[in-house]
Amino acid sequence: xxxxxVLQGCLGLLFxxxxxxxxxxxxxxxRDAGGTRCSISVEKLLDRAIQHAELIYxxxxxxxxxxxxxxxxxxxxxxxxxxxxxxxSNIFPIPTSKSEVxxxxxxWLLHSVLIxxxxxxxxxxxxxxxxxxxxNAPSDLLNKTKWMSTKLMNLxxxxxxxxxxMLEEGSLELHNNESVTPYLLPTDMVEHVLRDYAMLSxxxxxxxxMETFLKxxxxxxxxxxSCSIL
Amino acid sequence: xxxxxxxxxxxxxxVLFILLSPATGFSAPGRPRVINCRSPxxxxxxxWWEPGDDGGLPTTYxxxxxxxxxxxIYECPDYKTAGENSCFFSKNDTSLWVDYNxxxxxxxxMGKSVSEPVEVDVVYIVQxxxxxxxxxxxxxxxxGPYLRVDWEKPQSADTRSGWITxxxxxxxxxxxxxxxxxxxxxxxxxxxxxxxxxxxxxxxxVRCKPDHGFWSEWTTxxxxxxxxxxPKERSMWIMVAVISAFLILLFGWTMxxxxxxxxxxxxxxVPGPKIQGFDQQLLKNGKSEEMFNALVIPGFPPTxxxxxxxxEYLEVYDDEKRELVLNEKNLIEGSMKSKSTSSxxxxxxxxxxxxxxxxxxxxxxxxxxxxxxxxxxxxxxxxDSEGRDNPASPGLEDGKVQMWPSVLSSPQSHNFxxxxxxxxxxxxxxxxxxxxxxxxxxxxxGQQDQLEGFQFSKxxxxxxxxxxxxxxxxxxxxxxxxxxxxxxxxLSAEYVEVQTVNQENxxxxxxxxxxxxxxPELSDFSGEDYSKVRDxxxxxxxxxxxxxxxxxxxxxxxxxxxxxxxxxxxxxQQQEQTCKLNAHLHHPASTLQEDMRLAGNGYVDTTMMMS
Numbered sequence: 102x103x104x105x106x107v108l109q110g111c112l113g114l115l116f117x118x119x120x121x122x123x124x125x126x127x128x129x130x131x132r133d134a135g136g137t138r139c140s141i142s143v144e145k146l147l148d149r150a151i152q153h154a155e156l157i158y159x160x161x162x163x164x165x166x167x168x169x170x171x172x173x174x175x176x177x178x179x180x181x182x183x184x185x186x187x188x189x190s191n192i193f194p195i196p197t198s199k200s201e202v203x204x205x206x207x208x209w210l211l212h213s214v215l216i217x218x219x220x221x222x223x224x225x226x227x228x229x230x231x232x233x234x235x236x237n238a239p240s241d242l243l244n245k246t247k248w249m250s251t252k253l254m255n256l257x258x259x260x261x262x263x264x265x266x267m268l269e270e271g272s273l274e275l276h277n278n279e280s281v282t283p284y285l286l287p288t289d290m291v292e293h294v295l296r297d298y299a300m301l302s303x304x305x306x307x308x309x310x311m312e313t314f315l316k317x318x319x320x321x322x323x324x325x326x327s328c329s330i331l
Numbered sequence: 332x333x334x335x336x337x338x339x340x341x342x343x344x345x346v347l348f349i350l351l352s353p354a355t356g357f358s359a360p361g362r363p364r365v366i367n368c369r370s371p372x373x374x375x376x377x378x379w380w381e382p383g384d385d386g387g388l389p390t391t392y393x394x395x396x397x398x399x400x401x402x403x404i405y406e407c408p409d410y411k412t413a414g415e416n417s418c419f420f421s422k423n424d425t426s427l428w429v430d431y432n433x434x435x436x437x438x439x440x441m442g443k444s445v446s447e448p449v450e451v452d453v454v455y456i457v458q459x460x461x462x463x464x465x466x467x468x469x470x471x472x473x474x475g476p477y478l479r480v481d482w483e484k485p486q487s488a489d490t491r492s493g494w495i496t497x498x499x500x501x502x503x504x505x506x507x508x509x510x511x512x513x514x515x516x517x518x519x520x521x522x523x524x525x526x527x528x529x530x531x532x533x534x535x536x537v538r539c540k541p542d543h544g545f546w547s548e549w550t551t552x553x554x555x556x557x558x559x560x561x562p563k564e565r566s567m568w569i570m571v572a573v574i575s576a577f578l579i580l581l582f583g584w585t586m587x588x589x590x591x592x593x594x595x596x597x598x599x600x601v602p603g604p605k606i607q608g609f610d611q612q613l614l615k616n617g618k619s620e621e622m623f624n625a626l627v628i629p630g631f632p633p634t635x636x637x638x639x640x641x642x643e644y645l646e647v648y649d650d651e652k653r654e655l656v657l658n659e660k661n662l663i664e665g666s667m668k669s670k671s672t673s674s675x676x677x678x679x680x681x682x683x684x685x686x687x688x689x690x691x692x693x694x695x696x697x698x699x700x701x702x703x704x705x706x707x708x709x710x711x712x713x714x715d716s717e718g719r720d721n722p723a724s725p726g727l728e729d730g731k732v733q734m735w736p737s738v739l740s741s742p743q744s745h746n747f748x749x750x751x752x753x754x755x756x757x758x759x760x761x762x763x764x765x766x767x768x769x770x771x772x773x774x775x776x777g778q779q780d781q782l783e784g785f786q787f788s789k790x791x792x793x794x795x796x797x798x799x800x801x802x803x804x805x806x807x808x809x810x811x812x813x814x815x816x817x818x819x820x821x822l823s824a825e826y827v828e829v830q831t832v833n834q835e836n837x838x839x840x841x842x843x844x845x846x847x848x849x850x851p852e853l854s855d856f857s858g859e860d861y862s863k864v865r866d867x868x869x870x871x872x873x874x875x876x877x878x879x880x881x882x883x884x885x886x887x888x889x890x891x892x893x894x895x896x897x898x899x900x901x902x903x904q905q906q907e908q909t910c911k912l913n914a915h916l917h918h919p920a921s922t923l924q925e926d927m928r929l930a931g932n933g934y935v936d937t938t939m940m941m942s
Contacts, residue, residue, distance in 0.1 A: 158543070197426040199374050199494055306428045309454055309543070313427075316493035 146263055147319045153256045154312035157249055161308045164245040165301040171239065172294045193220075195310065202317055211264050214314050217307050218257045225250040228300050231293060249304075256311070267322075358386035359442025363435045365449045369458045372487040373427065373495050373541070376420050376453050377413040380435045380446065388439040394418040399430035427454050457544035459497060460485035462520075462537045467555045470523075475560050478503070478524040482537045485547070496542045506532040506554065529560040 141149075193216050196202045202210070229246045232238050361383025370376035382392060394407035407418035418433075431453070435446040464483040469476050480501055488495050496518065502511040503524055516522045527533060534552040586593055606626060 155542070162543070195428075197429055198422065199427075199489075200422055202494075306452070306454070310428055313494065316496065318493075320491065320493040 143266055143322060146259060147322060150256060150259045150263060151315045151319060153252055153259065154315050157252050158308040158312050160245050160249055161305040164242055165305050167239060167242045168298055168301055173298055207318060207321060208268055210314050210318050214311050215260050217311050218253060218260060221304055221307060222253055224300060225253060228297060231297055357388055357441055360384060360386045360390040360437035360439050360444050362444045363392060363437045363446045365433060365435055365446055368451045368456050370453050370456050371458065371460050372489060373454065373457045374422050375425050376456060377417055378433055379417045382416060383437060386439055386441055388441055390437050390439040393436045395434055395436065397432040425453055457541045459488045459539050459541060459547045461547050461550045462499060462539050465537050465550050465553050467535050467553045469558060475562055476558055478527060478555060479521065480535055481521045483520065497539045499537060499539045501535060501537045503533055503535050506534055527557055529557050532556050
């Protein structure tokens, strides 16, 4: 009697430990067809992506405000788009209204986010290099831009995983083929300050786009019918 | 003159009219100003402007906008929906993340004026509508009532799809207060407000804000009345306070009634002085001298010389039951320190059980100063007188010190052991009975070899000698009269130390040599007389010898067979008498003057003296 109970206890302990080792930090949804290994659910991935996007937007807003206070005279504040500098909206078919967003499928929504992210990785590095050349750039600003650059790369990874999981397809290798950076920046911007300011403003907008798209995507994941209706 | 001019007057009038027109206030409109643009749900937005001076003429306003990156100018699609001086952009006309360049043009008959252009990105101008359906209710829990506030999101905001994220905030204040208390509710649509005062009226308002945008307006206040509520703790404390107040009152009243007894208990009255002769009245009169004089008892402290304290006589009772208490407290000049009296708590009466009555510590035989025991018994030396000086006539050393053990009769009888003179230890604390022997027998103890005498320790020590329960002390040799007598005459006072008491109840005494050279002094001494032990008989009879003076030789030997404790004296005039019955030692005051000291082996009983 005792021996069997002891054996059961040992087996139970063994199973528990194995289970703990395998599934310690991760959920094990039944979505994976193969069930080979446990991974994070789509919802949680989306939540993390949304958090990243929110944070990036907030930091970009602060960085832009800092830059504006330090380097931009007050008279220029109202002329943000003076000269007609463009951000990314004219280059890629990014939805610009809710109705457009609603009409887009999940696939294109995700891809839009990915395009945005991949678009901004290199310019951020350039922006950082440009800010380093300033004489009296506050360290806070430099830290923020550095942080944004890092987080953006993390977000890219997350979105790639999302694409793989949600759409079950490989990612578009967009950024490798095209280099869109030269098209963005107006060539007549000779003053670095204004150029950097414009970059910060555009990045802030695009960060907000990413955040909005991801949040919209999340709604579609959880509650599909209601997201379409207003 | 008639109106003969044709066109000329009209021209004049027209010129005049034109010239005069500024005076009437017509002009081009002033510049309007775009106040703000707001989007309630990030899908549409509205812009408002402020008209400038209209120049006195009806002025029309038009809003034109241009999108970022495009030169196409569009006019406001809707002037009506949002009210006066506003432009409403519908969903179709709204693009996010795109800058709008908006300007307003005012025009009238006189001219136009254009406002300052404003850059607007719809995403950044979101200000939602106020929350709706604010409901406040009072709930209760263990700690008391609290408020629960519920509300709904503004209808226009699409939070379900995640297009817009709203956070809420509410504020509460009492209806009469000035300051609000604000609480952040996050993204939830309810909130519990605690720690509100009971019985008061409160106002509640709610507002919301998108994650990046402006706060909405506050909702219209909702009034709520808090119920009257007494927390259990407070009611309990009130009850406790009431009861304790009642108890305190009761206690105070009781104390008041029993004032005197309480006062007597807490502050016992100080006893007044009960000093004999103390007159409070004198003190109150303030004459301290009189009062203190009244305290003086004549004759106290005894100021007589201590020679008066010497025992002159001894009262001896043969009644066993009657105890003879003879105390002598010698006050030696000078030091008051007494080894004897320190721990004796039954002064005056020797304890029968005290073993330290007699000498226990004896100095060596050479006769160094003998320390008395705690009770300072007299030392009776019992030894052969060989090697010692003959005991001189008993007398005081320096005429001062006299030590006699107090003789106390008691039924108990102790046995002395007669010790060989070689021994130095005084063994017994109680003096056995001393037999009274008549003067004729006085020589019984006067043998040379058995001369004994009292030897007292040096002056300077207090003697509080006390003897208890004396047994019969017998001199050894009774019948050796002539020798003893002759010898006794030449004998000087000698101190004797009691060594032991042998089994036959014989007191062994050894004479002590006084380091101060008692012999010459003693021999010269005429007045003082101590009784010295002549001999101890075989019947445990201590034969004492008393030498008063040459002329008066009183040797008193008392032999008391009965067992009384008495050393006794007999006057020389007394014949042979048995001292069984009430042998008294008298101090003939007439004959014996100061030079005659009551030697004896008695103690001075101050009480007897005084009385």
